[in-house]
Amino acid sequence: MSEHCVWQNLRAATLAPRDNDAWGIVEDAVIVTRGDHIAWLGERADLPPEFAQADRTVDLDGALVTPPLIDCHTHLVYAGNRAHEFELRLEGASYEAISRAGGGIRSTVAATRSASEDELFALACERARALMREGVATLEIKSGYGLSLAHERRSLRVARRVGEALGIEVKTTYLAAHALPEEFAGRSDEYVAALCDWMRDLHAENLIDAVDVFCERIGFSREQTRIVFKHAKALGLPVKLHAEQLSDQGGAALASEFSALSCDHLEYVGDDAIAAMARAGVVAVLLPGAYYFLRETKLPPIEKLRASAIPIALATDHNPGSSPTFSPLLMMNMACTLFRMTPIEAWLGFTANAALALGLPAERGQLGAGSVANFGVWSASHPRDLVYRFGHSPLRQLVLNGQMREAIEL
Numbered sequence: 030m031s032e033h034c035v036w037q038n039l040r041a042a043t044l045a046p047r048d049n050d051a052w053g054i055v056e057d058a059v060i061v062t063r064g065d066h067i068a069w070l071g072e073r074a075d076l077p078p079e080f081a082q083a084d085r086t087v088d089l090d091g092a093l094v095t096p097p098l099i100d101c102h103t104h105l106v107y108a109g110n111r112a113h114e115f116e117l118r119l120e121g122a123s124y125e126a127i128s129r130a131g132g133g134i135r136s137t138v139a140a141t142r143s144a145s146e147d148e149l150f151a152l153a154c155e156r157a158r159a160l161m162r163e164g165v166a167t168l169e170i171k172s173g174y175g176l177s178l179a180h181e182r183r184s185l186r187v188a189r190r191v192g193e194a195l196g197i198e199v200k201t202t203y204l205a206a207h208a209l210p211e212e213f214a215g216r217s218d219e220y221v222a223a224l225c226d227w228m229r230d231l232h233a234e235n236l237i238d239a240v241d242v243f244c245e246r247i248g249f250s251r252e253q254t255r256i257v258f259k260h261a262k263a264l265g266l267p268v269k270l271h272a273e274q275l276s277d278q279g280g281a282a283l284a285s286e287f288s289a290l291s292c293d294h295l296e297y298v299g300d301d302a303i304a305a306m307a308r309a310g311v312v313a314v315l316l317p318g319a320y321y322f323l324r325e326t327k328l329p330p331i332e333k334l335r336a337s338a339i340p341i342a343l344a345t346d347h348n349p350g351s352s353p354t355f356s357p358l359l360m361m362n363m364a365c366t367l368f369r370m371t372p373i374e375a376w377l378g379f380t381a382n383a384a385l386a387l388g389l390p391a392e393r394g395q396l397g398a399g400s401v402a403n404f405g406v407w408s409a410s411h412p413r414d415l416v417y418r419f420g421h422s423p424l425r426q427l428v429l430n431g432q433m434r435e436a437i438e439l
């Protein structure tokens with residue numbers, strides 16, 4: 030028999046619109062969980078008697094309860110760091126120039142290859158736990174610092190193990206098309222052919238949930254991206270794209286042809302591509318951490334994305350080169366201060382729209398009867414408070430599949 034638990038003395042922000050309130054706030058709420066699902070959620074006064082009988086009652090002492098966060102774009106599996114490149118950039122070197130000189134992604138590839146699988150696992154778990162301490166219960170993890178069959182396999186396996194070890198949902202993304210490894214120097218078309226072969230093997234090992242490409246001057250061309258996408262589609266795998274981060278390569282329009290789940294970054298995306306994304310139902314994933322850390326000045330076209338009714342997701346883009354952050358809450362604050370998004374847009378960006386970017390139903394970002402019993406319990410009175418403050422996580426507990434975990438123990 031699954032445990033029947035009544036959670037009371039709380040304010041719920043369900044993020045399911047309710048009486049013209051986009052936050053879906055339920056004052057003096059009760060949540061009834063049965064095993065790993067929410068069986069009932071509503072005002073205490075409306076609690077039906079059949080739900081009132083509990084195996085266990087938890088008093089949340091007036092806390093705010095929200096859906097847990099979904100970080101839909103991370104590069105969590107790597108070794109080493111790039112603090113030295115940060116210094117070089119402060120002295121005037123550009124991210125692109127460092128990459129062309131053999132640093133950048135390729136320096137992380139060298140460090141990652143020389144680490145053991147268990148070291149990579151320990152590092153990735155530590156990073157995932159830092160995200161959980163800010164309310165994350167669903168996480169996308171990309172490969173892309175291995176760049177050989179064996180090393181990409183290790184990274185994807187580590188990503189799967191992180192999900193199992195921490196009890197959170199991890200979606201894996203195959204990003205072998207992240208940079209050209211040294212052993213393929215001058216032979217980028219051959220590398221693309223090789224990584225498409227590896228994709229077949231890794232897919233057969235059930236290691237891949239989606240396929241991504243870094244389509245950029247320092248990454249892969251539009252035509253190479255098309256080849257990777259064709260292979261993904263032939264295997265029935267959804268695609269995503271690092272598109273228009275540093276320049277307009279026409280990546281977002283191409284990704285739309287392949288009905289991509291998402292196009293990510295998008296600072297340099299053009300109007301026609303926005304229209305193509307809207308037609309194809311592609312989610313725009315904006316990454317304020319990378320925008321900030323690379324001191325980008327070209328804003329992603331928020332107003333046009335809004336006008337086209339494209340769902341806008343946000344993510345940490347945690348990686349050692351362009352976004353070494355562990356804070357989704359800070360990303361929400363930056364989305365508002367830097368991109369002029371609203372606090373509710375920031376929340377939808379880390380909940381319902383992030384779910385869509387991973388091919389999950391939008392309801393995964395809401396609380397209500399039938400949802401998985403996952404939620405964040407915060408010392409705050411309203412979710413907008415969590416966007417307004419920065420550099421502070423007031424998470425008290427994270428409830429995963431009906432089980433409460435203290436934030437300080439994560």
Ligand code: NIG
Pocket residue numbers: 104133134137243271274319346348349350351352
């Ligand atoms: O999303 N742009 C490509 N990938 C990462 C950066 C990776 C790195 O610099 O290590 C990004 O910004």
Ligand code: FE
Pocket residue numbers: 102104271346348
């Ligand atoms: Fe990225």
